[in-house]
Amino acid sequence: MELLVTGGRGQSGRWVLDRLAADHDVTCLDRTNPGPDAGHSDVAYRALDLTDTGSVLDIVTELNPDAVVHWAAIPVAGTRPGVDVYQNNTLAAHNVLTAAGRVDAQVVQASSDGAYGFFFADETPVPDRLPIPESHPLRPEDPYGLSKVVTEEIGQTVARRDGVSVTSIRPSWIQEPGDYPCRDPDYVENLDAGAGNFWSYVDARDVAELVAAALDSPHHGHEAVNCVGPDNALGRSLPELMREQYGRLPDDCAVEGDAAAFSVAKAKRLFGWEPSHSWREASEGELESPEV
Template sequence: MSRAVVTGGLGGAASWVVSSLARQGWDVRSIDFRRPSDPGAGPANVDFRAADLTDQGQTWELISSFDPDYVIHFAAYPNPLGHGGAHVYENNTISTYNVLSGAGSVGADVVWASSETVYGTVFAEPSFLPDYFPIDVDHPLRPEDPYGTSKVSGEEIAKMVTRRHGVKVASIRPSWINYPGNYDATTIRENFDFEKASLEEDFGITFHNAAGNFFSYVDIRDVVSLVERAMEVDFEGHEPFMAVAKENLLGVDTAEAVEATYGELPPEVDLEGDQSAIDYKNAREVLDWAPEHSWQEAEDEQVDGPSFV
């Protein structure tokens, strides 16, 4: 039986990864800062462990004793809000170093959650436009916040681990993750107004974050499928992959929505209709992956999530 360690396994995104791998027969060790209130509610082939991943000893012990084929690292503070910036950066960077280096030391390949925030536009004050649309993995990284910067640091750690240990590492950069039947993006779509959509207006942090990723999003099931595809395909060293839906979350012309919000567009725009402003080209070319889910159906879908969260 194949074995995988999943960090942050009780979190919103990683719990879906744990559940999917367990259904496929993987032997999974989930490591989070706590265990489920009822560990017996989870699948029999999932071992729930609690640990502080900023502690190298705990992290390496739980990885090496399990001897996994794969490590999927999703544990992190998910944004720069709610904690001091230095603490967000320290927690995310040190835990990523401990997990990825621990994986490399036992010869395990890695998939880990980087972020679209590496481009800097989501949490910047004020937000700014990229050099071109659609944004791809070759676009310069310009974070202005501790969270996005921690993800850039994590990708450098990933490259180091591939060089030192010869394992492969996939850095998944998810767009705004939404969950079937409970799409947070719905509120943005239902209230978007071309005449009022301006960053100069105070519509709240959710709108500004959505405008900062240019109204892109991704369904959690597509995040899971991209993680699993990155595990299946052989590639060399480190590769970043965007996890994003094919279209924007608004159902309107993407370039027109961005121009209404920002008052201008970057000099190079190659978008058609509601095409996502973020391109998953590298995932398409390296992994033969494409997203399958859209807000049009997913907003009202009833899909059972993980039972152990």
């Protein structure tokens, strides 16, 4: 396919870009282009501001892709003023997805487990269910989580209005091979550090594989899917961790052992995807990051 990938020069976007360039013709849209003799050898680059509606519409209609992977965003709360995070993420998503719908392009976009509202809540709530399904209520209290809820609503609008397939992927904390901060002593020895997302994580390679799988299996309308690793980052019994940190489990609890807190059953059903990288091997491995 002819693909447009936004944010392909970012920390997790580079893994997505590299994976897709192996099978498709890819153009990367980002704020800046790589320098001379830099960047991915199989990728074309265009620099633009994704919050500029005219620029986005111009380039998407010019290139007329089969699919758009929208991965660009300010990726976390607390790094910039909240209004900047919200405005950037929602306006960029509106521009990119609206343009994709106009050229009848399939869409896969980055959402986040931040949409559930656990991590940045003043007091992290115990989820209604474990494992947490995509149907769990979304209750963000922060601008980043709210921006992801809105981008999913934009996806639903575009899918409904333009009849294109839109998939919103909700990764948990993305780790790179050999660089797993979820295994740093300050994290592992302090339950509070990972309690906001119930010690969940996902390897960047598994994220990229889910993006590729979603592109290979278009569906009708909009679907959101969780994207987490096969276990929790502490390697301990999740029910025991929940009792130790929160004093209780939800009444609807079906997790055992060192399971992840988020269900990936929907991604398996729709796209045949399951995570294949655990911190047990990936945190110590050495693998060079893809070129950006």
